[in-house]
Amino acid sequence: MKLIGRYDSPYVRRVGVTLHVLEQPFEHVPLSPFSQVIEFRKHAAIGRMPVLILDSGETLIESAAILDHLDEIAGPSAALIPSGGPERRRSLKILACATAACDKAIAINYERRRPVERILDDWIERCRTQLDAAFAELESFHLELRGHRRLQQIEITTACAYAYVRRVEPDAVQAKRYPWLERLSSACELRQQFLACPQ
Numbered sequence: 001m002k003l004i005g006r007y008d009s010p011y012v013r014r015v016g017v018t019l020h021v022l023e024q025p026f027e028h029v030p031l032s033p034f035s036q037v038i039e040f041r042k043h044a045a046i047g048r049m050p051v052l053i054l055d056s057g058e059t060l061i062e063s064a065a066i067l068d069h070l071d072e073i074a075g076p077s078a079a080l081i082p083s084g085g086p087e088r089r090r091s092l093k094i095l096a097c098a099t100a101a102c103d104k105a106i107a108i109n110y111e112r113r114r115p116v117e118r119i120l121d122d123w124i125e126r127c128r129t130q131l132d133a134a135f136a137e138l139e140s141f142h143l144e145l146r147g148h149r150r151l152q153q154i155e156i157t158t159a160c161a162y163a164y165v166r167r168v169e170p171d172a173v174q175a176k177r178y179p180w181l182e183r184l185s186s187a188c189e190l191r192q193q194f195l196a197c198p199q
């Protein structure tokens with residue numbers, strides 16, 4: 001398999017970490033859909049990362065769809081998202097909060113790249129309120145990683161989201177605002193699978 005995209009994207013990073021956790025061999029191709037757009041779009045015309053190219057040549061896009069495929073080939077006993085019931089609903093809600101936080105932080109990050117006179121402060125404030133709400137909800141799940149047990153998808157994606165926000169919008173996670181998320185992130189970032197995918 002080939003994973004196309006850079007680990008500075010939380011979506012690419014969560015797929016990279018997942019591939020390591022599931023011990024799936026892959027080649028990482030760190031193309032940027034921004035600075036290497038022509039080369040990137042040869043793999044996926046929409047031009048968004050991540051892209052996963054299977055050994056058959058089939059191309060998958062959208063990180064949730066890629067994670068779903070990786071869980072499917074891992075099989076029910078090794079899958080990183082529970083297969084059904086309340087545990088699955090809880091996991092999907094946590095993942096939705098984490099990806100919502102990423103989406104809002106990305107929107108803020110893109111907005112700040114505009115010429116200063118065209119930056120919409122109201123838009124940034126709106127996204128920031130939504131980012132804070134997503135993190136407050138994530139914090140309420142009290143996720144923790146004890147001992148050496150295998151990472152689950154809720155931990156991978158939450159830690160990728162937290163690290164991304166800390167890098168691009170550090171103000172949002174200042175002053176030990178989210179102690180559970182901070183602890184989870186520190187524990188995950190020490191894992192070999194995270195160290196293999198530096199953002």
Ligand SMILES: N[C@@H](CCC(=O)N[C@@H](CS)C(=O)NCC(=O)O)C(=O)O
Nearest residue numbers: 009011033047048049050062063064
């Ligand atoms: N929902 C998508 C989001 C992917 C996404 O937004 N990727 C960004 C980088 S973080 C990207 O490739 N942006 C380039 C563009 O949209 O032109 C997923 O989970 O894969």
